[in-house]
Amino acid sequence: MISTLLTIDFWSLEKLVTCKKQFFLSEIKKEANDRETETGYIIGELLKGNTLQIDTEKIETAKIFKYKKPENAKVIFNEELSFEYNNIKYTDIANIVEIEDNLVTFYIFEDKDRLYKAQDSVRGLLIGMMLYKEYQKNIQIKLILLKNKKVSRYMMTQGDIIRAEDFIIENINRIHNLLLQGEEAFIETRGEHCNNCQFCKEEQTKNIKNEIYVPDNDIEQIAKDTAKQIILLEKQLEKLYNRLKDICFENNMTIEINEHIFEPVTKYKYTVKGNVLVSFLMQNGLQPLDYLMIDSKKIKELIESPIGEKLKELAKIEPYRELEHRKK
Incomplete structure (x- = not known):
């Protein structure tokens, strides 16, 4: 559907989650742009000494935050960050970034009434992941809740960085797969989110019982695109499985979750x-028929039995570790 690099941001992902139709029209076809200038961006520009022609209320909200530069730190305002994968680029802006010897601290701002912790900010974790890739230092998030005049601090872990990267890759793959299917893939709505969505109202008033017409000569292409999606998902699953295997082997640990067990054997x-x-x-x-279907368990029993040493003289046997997945 698109031949050039597609650029998305956090607001693009929000649209994708709440309304695929809105995402398609605003991010792919570029028919609508109702995005307001962020308070955090305004703060960054004001601290850089720039003047903004913007709503007075927004300027006053931004001025609530008073910034004091720490000693021995390099400070960057409104740094642009990006993460490129599968011909799609995710971009974001870190409003205030403090760089010290072994620590990068960045500020993320919330000007709504809601209260939450820094570690619960998906956008904060995504920015932190990109800053880690840029600077290879420990990452600290400072979430500034402007209306409540509160600050939440959080030191990101390697697990946070891995999860943030997996999250963005998963969503980029999702967008890529939708694009492979074509515009029809974005028509499906998500119910309650669509009731107040201007992009969905027109679709909802049409004959929703009618099936989308697919020309016969397009069916083969749809089948091919679907096969490509399966391959992409299989590759992503293989990558995640290998990552889990490395963690289990390095730490000699067993993981049990949702009645599934992953353990090195x-x-x-x-x-x-x-x-x-x-x-x-x-x-x-011994009866050869008992070993007709000889598996790793039976080989292990033979090796550990009194005849094990004799068997080793006849066969080339190499122990190895493998991650086993089973359900309880």
Whole structure:
């Protein structure tokens, strides 16, 4: 659908979650732009000494925040950050960034009435992830709740950075897959969000019982696009599985979640001729038929049995660790 690099931001993701139709019209077709200038951006520009021609109320809200530069820190205002993946670029702006020897602290602003913690700010974690990739230092979030005059601080962990990266990759893949399907993929609405959405009202008044007409010559292309989506998802799943495997191996740990267990187990690779193995088993009083379907567990039992050393002389056997996934 698009041949050039698509740029999205946090507000694009909000539209994607609440209304795919709105996302398509405003971010893909560029038919609407109702975005207001952020208070945090205004604060950054004021601290840079710039003058903004903007609503007086917004300026006054921004002036509530009083900033004091810390000693021995380099400070950057309204730094542009980006994360590019799968021909889509996510961008955002860190309003105030303080860079010290081994710490980057950035400020994110909330001018609504709601109260929440810095670690619960999805946008804050995304900005933190991009700052970590840029500076390779510890990351601290300072969430400034302007109307409530409160500050929430949070030191990001490696787990936070991994989750933030996975989150943005997952959403970029979702957008990519929708684009592969074409404009029709953005027509589906999400119910309650669409009742007050100007982009959905026209769609909702049409004959919603009628199926979307798909020309016969497009069916093959839709099948191919769907197959591509499956491949993309399989690749993403493989990446996540490998990451979990690395964590389990490095820390020798077992993970149990939602009745699923992931644990490193010892298995064995072996090479031995079938007729040699049958002869060996019979000579040692064992029934070859019991080992017709010989798996890692049975090989382990044989290796640990009294005849294990003799078997090792006949077969090339290598122990290795593998992540096993099972359901309780």
